[in-house]
Amino acid sequence: MQLINPNGNDHPPGPSENSVTATGADEPAGRKGRRNLNRWLLAGLLPLAALALQWLLWERLQPYVWLFFYPAVFLSSWVGGRVAGLLATAFSAVVVWYLFIPPRYSFSLVHPSTIIALLIFAGMGVLFSLFHERLRRAGRQTRLALAEAILGREHLEHLMEERTRELVSLVDELRRKEADLRRSQELAKIGSWTYQADGRLEWSDELYRIYGLARGKFTPDVPSFLEIIHPDDRAHMQHWVKACLGGENPGELEFRIVRPDGSVRFISGHGALSRDSEGRVTGMSGTGQDITERKIAESAHRESEELLKLFIEYAPVPLAMFDREMRYLYASRRWRSDFGLGDRSLVKVSHYAIFPEIPQHWRELHRRGLAGEILREEAEEFRRADGTVQWLRWELRPWYDAGGKVGGIVIFSEDISNRKCAEDALQKLNEELELRVAQRTETLDVILSEREAQNAELQRAYHELEAETARRIRMVEELRQKEQLLIHQSRLAAMGEMLGYIAHQWRQPLNVLGLHLQVLGLSYQHGTFSRELLEESVGKAMGIIRHLSRTIDDFRDFLILNKEKTLFQVDEVIVKTVGLIEEHLKKAGVRIEVACTNPPEVNGFPNEYSHVILNLLTNAKDAFLERQTEHPVIRVHSGSEQGKTVVTIADNAGGIPEEIIDKIFDAYFTTKGLGKGSGVGLFMSKMIIEKNMGGSLTVRNVNGGAEFRIEI
Template sequence: MNARLALSVLLPFLALALQWLLWPWIAPFVWFLFFPTVFFSARLGGLWGGLASTVLSAGMVWYFFIPPQLSWAVDNPANLYSVGLFVIMGYLFSDTQARLRRAQRNTETALAETRIANERITLLYQKTLELDELKSQFFANVSHELRTPLTLIMSPLARRLAATGLSPEQRREDEMMLRNAWLLYRHVSDLLDAAKLESGHMVVDYARVELTGLVRAMASQFDSLAREKNIAYRIDAPSPLAAEVDGEKLQRILLNLLSNAFKFTPEGGCIAVRLRAAASQAVIEVQDNGPGVPANLREAAFERFRQLEGGAQRRFGGTGLGLAIVKEFAELHGGSASVDEAAGGGALFVIRLPLHAPASAVIQDTASRLDPLIDHQVVNELRLPALNPVYPSATQPGANAALVLVVEDNADMNAFIADALSPHYRVACAFDGRQGLERALALQPDLILSDVMMPLLSGDQMVQALRRQPEMLDVPIVMLTAKADDDLRVRLLKEGVQDYLNKPFAVEELLARVGGLIGEYRRSKARLRESEERLRLFIEHAPAALAMFDCDMRYLAVSRRWMDDYFLGDRDIIGCSHYEIFPEITERWKAVHRRGMAGEVVRAEADCFERADGAVQWLRWEVRPWRTADGAVGGIVIFSKDITRYRQA
């Protein structure tokens, strides 16, 4: 930089020497070589180099070339204007070059940063591709590894159920295990299919299929469910329609769409399945009058792992792959899948499939079929659980056994927990958070066992609502969670949950924790009852007139002496207002009560009180506040003694 600045200062001297030699030929153009000199000096030295060159050049021209030469005198004022104009132009040259240099530096910096950012983005993209590939391989490997133990669970269970001699309880347990094994198998199959689709290894096994029969057969699997939910269910398919498609994949498409429709259609709603031919395509429509899909989420609905109902309050479980598999299976056939708003509200899913396979495809005569047990499994998942089913057990608890409320939206898990508890406790069940809240307030259980993720009201929201009710403040609550989330556990404990269990859990651990909490709760209630009884006896038999009031001046406890001194006889005044019992109480006494409610101790050695019947009593009294466990004033206690006869003596 210093060399460039020195060269920019040297240029005026070189211009002076050259112009002096050429002066006889270029006179009278005094600025002939100095304008380019200043321009190049500014290019070399920037602002300061250009300004230095401008000043030197102006001085040299003035002295050596402006008449009279070799003198600082000026015989023509116009020459001064030319010097001034040159200086201004020199400054503008210098400033412009400085700005250009700064802009160039900024551009070079921005380009360098952009190159670095592009390199990072490229690396991140490559890393993302690698991670996607690893994820797909992981899902595929895990899915394959899970299928073997699942087969070894499901096959013996199916063989066991086919045999005779099982008791009803054993059969019910085996059916529950097999049902959930099939559910796990279906989720594993979805993950494996997603991995195959992502890696491009999913193939289409084309076969000649009669679409009308296939659609009707698949749709009929949901007939009984439609009747149970009082849903108007219509299947509209034309006369036989032949197509070349992958039969099993088409069944999966229909199964996922119908399952989705029955999940979100309310009782008394309507669902329609329609099949029609349009040009060289088969068009399958599944329509419902449920909540529908918002317009801004209709594309996202088909994304993998996307669940439109998220969070702890989602009503239905699953992997979030159902609609993604529908779309990708349709696209594998060269078709499409879309969702729109149905006429009258709800969702309208439309599947378009070519009627003919590609020319190069191998076409089988018989299509592969989806395992019918999967159909039954899907339908059973959608059935509504009973509000409070009866769970048989070898030993029935007595009428005085503790009552446990189980709040769990999964019907099998709800039944399993209730079955484990029923030999030891009375059990009531609820299947969502809102129902759990209502049943807890109605039944006043000794313990609540609740899941976290539930529809309508999540488990943590239910706990918050329960803890706002005074009668539910001390009821122990145990939360069941499938999430290994330390923050969630800490938050639940802060919100008043006594304990939590991670799924899966051992029945012995469940019984131990429930038993410990119920035992402590009942001991606490017994100690409280004993304390209340001692307080009642103390107040009732106190030698002085004594009464305990809440903040609204309703009687909480009263001594026998109080009843006698105030001529109340055997009236039951607990819960009654003091001001209704004694309407003659003046504003002065009410002010004393308010002072007590404010936390003040008020007393008098002798005070006159005129009763409604005209009788006069002299009282020695004291008003004291009593406080709740959190230190707040809960009401007042009034001690009084009738000293009328001493005053009249």
């Protein structure tokens, strides 16, 4: 850290300052850089070598997961310094955790001992790395020696002529100490600065390196120094500078800087005022140390403590961690619940103050655990102060601090009172059962004879059940056959209707065909027969024959049962079906209106669907004839609603009586006279739509007639 002159005195710098800054040149920067690079490479290769050896020899080394990593971390810290040691520690901990600690290839920690071992390793790595703090103390001693040398040089100015030889010797010694100071600063990452009364501010080479600046390219002064301070710390630094200008002792200050490459470093600064014999401030000097790694380590340590706290607090078992005085450090929620401790704070509270009823032999076990023993008990009685008794299954293990010493113990204590009571109750039940078995042994023969009679009865019941099952299977088969018969009857009825329609459709074309043949005969008799008349008559006759052939094809297609579902257009099926019956309806005086709005395709059985429409149209025609309806009309409409294809067939035949409207889809139910209806048409239509095609067929009375609605 560096500052301006606190009181503005203009005393010129003495020879001591000049001699300090004019010490012999350090070793070349290139050589030093290569040496540091080699040390870092060696420090980085050590944990990698440990990983390779551990991987190759793992089958022989199990379960000693840390065997090679302890010496690797120690040597990395020794070769590369504190940062290299901490990085090697972190790398080794992560690698061992992921590759060798069960369950392998994950960051899960199952056993508390694994956590403790991991923490011990991390603590030892930090301990090895902090060994370089001794070099920091050596730096302090060097600075004290430098201050003594500066005072001696000021005194030597008055004795220059008398003590030239001593001055030369002291100057040489000072140069050696300055070289040692530079080396110490490099090792400890501590740079020094001085501020003279004339406004001159000087930095050591290490301070330039810490700030990421190059000597000669950056001139240190207060404004430029404040520019590299982190914006969040700049106001605090300005306040510190102002206080020093007021004559206050600078003391210590931690702040952040922003290097030219954008990286942020944490700096610990120390400063001291220099005063003359009259107490006036003549300058200031101090140091700046890069403590970024220490801050990172402190943050990691805090995170580790927080993780340990969370792990214990939310552990699904009763778990508590104590220090050497048996004071609580952490306790799980299950521990609080099992022992009725509520939500009060337990940190730093003595375990014996909370449970004064703990017996003396348990306290002795705690002392043995603090001595390093691992103890456990599967079931032990604990009498509470309120007179209640708890049965506990417990385990006690020591935990170790960074120095390898026992820092306290971890206790797992599970309340097994319910299990113990259950075991006692089971023991009592076993005794009662043995007594009952002994009592019932005498009546065993009677029971066996009763069981034989029961077995005989069960055999008879089994045979009866077999007979009943066979009878029911036959009934099911008969029902299936009846259903097939219904389908066959429905098909025969439809065939009968179709034959009537075909006979009607063929009668007129056959009459026309006969007339054409008669015309040919008469024209031959009267001598008017000609080739043109023959060709005209043959053409008309062939047209009539093709019409009759299409009628036969339509009839054949209608009677073919579809075996697999196919996509079909509802409009096409409606038009085709209406075409089969349209002439018959006209003969009966029935007008049919068809309105199709191009609904979406349906996945189903088109011939069965046509059968349903034909059945509904035939029923409407029969209702007109039965009731002698004036101006009979059948309206067929197709469309889509909410993604479904909807077809409605409505008539004006007066509707269906309300007392039978719910029965018209029942098998063998008919309102027609004897011999005019089988009662299976609507039943089979509903089965085709709902069972075979997954749709619905419903009916309602609207506008003086019935409306059948098909939805698929």
